[in-house]
Amino acid sequence: MMKKIMAAALALALMPAATAQNTTKLTADKSNEYGIVFSLPVTHLKIEIQAQCTQRIAGPYFQYAKKYLGVSDVISEDSRTWDVTAVYVTPFGEPDTTKYLMKFKPGSNPFVTLNKQGVPLAINADVDTEISEIPERVLPPDSKPSILADDAYLKSLPGELLVSESTAKKAEIAASLIYKIRESRTNLITGEADQMPPDGAAMKLTMEHLDKQEEALTALFLGTTTTTNVIKSVEYRPGKDVSNEVIARISNLNGIVDKTDLSGAPLYLSLRVVERATLPVNEKGETKKLPKDAVVYNIPGKAQVVIKFRGNTMFNDKFEMSQYGVTFGADPALFSDKKAPCYLIYRPETGSVLELRSLTE
Secondary structure, three states: OHHHHHHHHHHHHOOOOOOOOOEEEEEOOHHHOOEEEEOOEEEEEEEEEEEEEEEEEOOOOHHHHHHHHOOOOOOOOOEEEEEEEEEEEEEEEEEOOOOEEEEOOOOOOOEEEEEOOOOEEEEOOOOOOOOOOOOOOOOOOOOOOOHHHOHHHHOOOOHHHHHOOOHHHHHHHHHHHHHHHHHHHHHHHHOOOOOOOOOHHHHHHHHHHHHHHHHHHHHHHHOEEEEEEEEEEEEEOOOOOEEEEEEEEEEOOOEEEOOOOOOOEEEEEEEEEEEOOOOOEOOOOOEOOOOOOOEEEEEEEEEEEEEEEOOEEEEEEEEEEEEEEEEEEEOOHHHHOOOOOEEEEEEOOOOEEEEEEEOOO
């Protein structure tokens, strides 16, 4: 029996990702006249929007890049833009307002495990932690801060570059320093430097210092680009079919903003029901009748969700959803049989049956 309970808990634990939360156990006993009242879930969607901010800073000598470095593709003005890089959609369940009563035989003491929100997770099976289908997202690493914004480092540049009053002269000096650094690097690599580093570690440090100097000086001409990644979630309750409903906006000033903030470009959601569930039928094709005091569960339907931004499809998938299905139920006697009681594992996002078996199998 214990093996079956553990198997039931494991079946729930194998669903995507896990976040520990409190659970509640409701037992059918004499105090509640062997009846348990609970609600099945309505499927909601957690929509996680991953966006990237790209900030471009023009170098003070950008107009001299072609003349001194032979480069014309440079940043000529400061800018900041935001773009959507990924969208994740995960279904989860919230209790419906409809209440159901499970009625069991006296003396059997079956129990129901609910999550923190009151959604049923299992019957006759202990589930110590709620299984959340929402994984923790790992954002791409941000790029390093702009060298042009590092005042301390810029102040470490050669004095002749800092004291000159003419921008053109500064650009000429900076370019000459870049070529000297490149020459020094070449001499070190070929072993022709006047003073070679004493060992490999010293060589590595010297090369890194030269690289950093060249990067800072080159940025004065080419400019720099830095990126920052963020993620923000919105919750959505599916209802009727919708086409291009705005769920959030992306502002070049503030990033991901509310759908009512017209300063941002819209992120559109379209939802279409592709399958509506029906009640089960018997061998004769007749609709089955709901057992008295049934242990209810949902038979979900299915909907397709598409999310677009600036004409690009960022997400497209189908999900089972309880609101497009029907409610049915199992005979409560299955769970109060003293010789071979059953356990049931619910899918918490839909209230459908993940597993229904006897504890003695």
